[in-house]
Amino acid sequence: MVNLFRLLGLPNPNATPKDRGGGILGATEPGPKPGNKFHDLGESRWSDRTERISERPSRRVLYMQPDGLHRLHLEGIEGNLSMGDMVIVDLKSLNHMPSQQSVCSRRVEELGERTGLPVFALNEDDSLLMIAGSRMRVDTQKHKLGTSSSDWAIQN
Template structure:
């Protein structure tokens, strides 16, 4: 039976010890006439093919340096990304924001300011919850927001069941209106 050593093509270190034990035990045992003696078969070593030498003087093709490469280059002329080098990235200033707006002291919503911000790409959340006991003021604010959204061509979306938390997406902001699932409730359902 093959051993683990033979599987990997290595000489079996226990084979030498077993062979010595058999040699010491053979004189003690006399082979009988009925037993057959098995002659060990000589192991033939396969001849290894000579490795093909690589051609001398032929260099592998070089990679071209990408256009606009500013980084270091190896001695072979290949671009090299030095991960240990400290480079400060240019700070990116955001061009959009999420704005939270609530009615002011006089219970008004600044629709002109909202229009300007929405046209710049900002998303606006209008909170009408401070007007809890003033249904008339809430309706006036909703009407003003609806008029403003019609003027600039953007929809107004309710974020709660009472229509007191409204979302006005900014310019070039995509809103999914197919699923209508808000919050973590859709994720928690089994």
């Protein structure tokens, strides 16, 4: 008679399991083992090397949402936008107050007009708004974001 499990390449359920020696397994330490030819990226020499090679970021993403009194504080943001920072304004907490959401949205639009930067709606109900900072490029056809000096980020 043909063993169906063996024919299909499955383990035989009737076979008795073999005892594996000791019942307690030793704890293993994380990280590379002695004699491995792999680099341990947790070593300080690799992080030091990375810090020397990579530039420190000079731009930021500012996330803003209305405060407890449903106001949006946009004072001083023009300076951040002129330095190239991106501002994302989240008005989702005002969905139950359409008039206040409209007021905050108008304030963001006025900020865009004052700085000469376009305001983009990131979702269907216009409750998530983005103002890309100066020298930042937004491809509205492919929906890619990048800087004017790094055209490679937009080509794909």
